[in-house]
Amino acid sequence: MNGKEQHAETVRLLWGSRPGPARGPRRTLDLGRIAQAGIEVADAEGLDAVSMQRVAALLGVTKMALYRYVPGKAELISLMVDASLGPAPAPAEGEGWRAQLDDWARRLFAAFRLHPWVLDATVGPRVMGPMELSWMERAVAALDGTRLGGAQRMDAAVLLVNHARGIAAQTRAAGSEGAEPEKELGAVLAQLMQEHGERFPALAAAFASASEPGGGRDQAWEFGLERILDGLAVLIDDVLVEDA
Numbered sequence: 001m002n003g004k005e006q007h008a009e010t011v012r013l014l015w016g017s018r019p020g021p022a023r024g025p026r027r028t029l030d031l032g033r034i035a036q037a038g039i040e041v042a043d044a045e046g047l048d049a050v051s052m053q054r055v056a057a058l059l060g061v062t063k064m065a066l067y068r069y070v071p072g073k074a075e076l077i078s079l080m081v082d083a084s085l086g087p088a089p090a091p092a093e094g095e096g097w098r099a100q101l102d103d104w105a106r107r108l109f110a111a112f113r114l115h116p117w118v119l120d121a122t123v124g125p126r127v128m129g130p131m132e133l134s135w136m137e138r139a140v141a142a143l144d145g146t147r148l149g150g151a152q153r154m155d156a157a158v159l160l161v162n163h164a165r166g167i168a169a170q171t172r173a174a175g176s177e178g179a180e181p182e183k184e185l186g187a188v189l190a191q192l193m194q195e196h197g198e199r200f201p202a203l204a205a206a207f208a209s210a211s212e213p214g215g216g217r218d219q220a221w222e223f224g225l226e227r228i229l230d231g232l233a234v235l236i237d238d239v240l241v242e243d244a
Contacts, residue, residue: 007127009071010078014129029059029069035083038076039115047117052076077121082129084115088138097236098229100142105160105225108135112168119169146236156232163228167221 013031037058041050052073056066070076089107091100112118128136139157140150148156189207197204 006072006074010075010127013070013075014078014082014127029061029066031069031079032083033059034066034069034076035079038080039084042080042117043115047077047120050077050080078127078129081118081121082131084118085111085131085135087131088135091138091142097142097144097146098233101139101156101160101229101232102225104135104139104142105164108161109164109168109221112164113171116168116172119165119172122165147239148236152235156228159228160225163221163224167224170220 034055037055038050040058041054050073052066052070053063055076056063059066070079088104091103095103136154136157139160140153143153143156146153193200193204193207
């Protein structure tokens, strides 16, 4: 199957009903169950552990039977991503654009942390499903009334997605032991700054300040989110001034 055919098949699976075969055994599965089985494997062991064989075994069918529903692993992963994200939560009534995007970004960040394998499954050009696109729809719609152009709204959504992805990836890289690896690395860096601080005076001073009580370390998520929203606020105000 070439790339164009694969995209077309993924579209059919994600966006429409895939007709069953005219002949053969009665269909006993559905795409939702198949996606959830794949998610179960990926949550427990990571994306590399997902295979048609593993998912078929979990569902109690043969691999060949699974192929009657999903043509391959790539399409299976597309179904898993859409199902794992689910529909975007509705915004609270009366909230302005900033509160909406703040809530949206936090919920997306939580979804990435709950299913970290999604970070690996959503790299590069690909077909998005209706659930995933509902998240983008909510972010773009939050900026209605700001007079930002369509491209600016989509860029704002992508910027927030990338921030959530980046911090979620860092969190995953810290390992299952929580903050311990980061604390150990911090101790090593502190020692290096003590020994070689004269070579990196600005960095040494910043590191020392951040290490003090209330110094604000480990706030990359909050700091980045607030600065992105601050920047959007400036842009929105500039557009309003230009239009006045």
